[in-house]
Amino acid sequence: MNPLYYIYRDYLECLNRQAWDELKNFICDRVVYNKQEIGLTGYRSMLEGNFRDIPDLYFKSELLVVDTSFVACRFEFDCSPIGIFMDLPVNGRRVQFAENVFYEFSDNKIKEVWSVIDKASIEKQLS
Numbered sequence: 001m002n003p004l005y006y007i008y009r010d011y012l013e014c015l016n017r018q019a020w021d022e023l024k025n026f027i028c029d030r031v032v033y034n035k036q037e038i039g040l041t042g043y044r045s046m047l048e049g050n051f052r053d054i055p056d057l058y059f060k061s062e063l064l065v066v067d068t069s070f071v072a073c074r075f076e077f078d079c080s081p082i083g084i085f086m087d088l089p090v091n092g093r094r095v096q097f098a099e100n101v102f103y104e105f106s107d108n109k110i111k112e113v114w115s116v117i118d119k120a121s122i123e124k125q126l127s
Contacts, residue, residue: 002066007108008073012059018051020044028111035114054081062098071103086119088126097121 011026029040038046051057056079063074076098081090097118104112 002068003108004069004071004105005064005066007105008064008066008071008103011110012061015047015059018048020048023047026110028106028109031110032112033115053083053085054079056080069105071105073101073103075099075101086117086122088119088122090122090126093126095122095125 007026014022014026023044024040027040027043030037031040031043032038033043033046057077058079059075061073062076063072065072076096078094078096080092080094082092084090085095098121099115099117101116102114103110
């Protein structure tokens with residue numbers, strides 16, 4: 001099995017445990033997220049905010065493809081964001097949505113992330 005598979009699996013476990021001090025083992029110092037360099041500190045802040053806004057957030061890959069330096073993952077979330085989420089008044093309602101994420105690795109760490117969340121499915125559930 002490709003070593004990135006195991007690294008990525010451990011990364012998801014780190015996220016779900018909210019073991020923020022361990023992120024440095026998986027994320028490059030100058031990580032780029034959706035074409036913007038946010039660095040490790042910004043990446044950590046983003047994830048902490050995600051868990052603050054979605055207390056029952058849990059990362060579980062539904063579809064995972066691993067290449068020599070890339071990982072593609074589709075997440076299916078079933079959670080209850082508090083307040084406004086993605087500019088939508090979710091306010092604690094349970095919603096289901098997908099996120100498609102591509103990661104580029106360098107030296108076994110994530111150096112770039114491209115993420116798209118299916119906002120339309122959340123809008124449909126709230127209407």
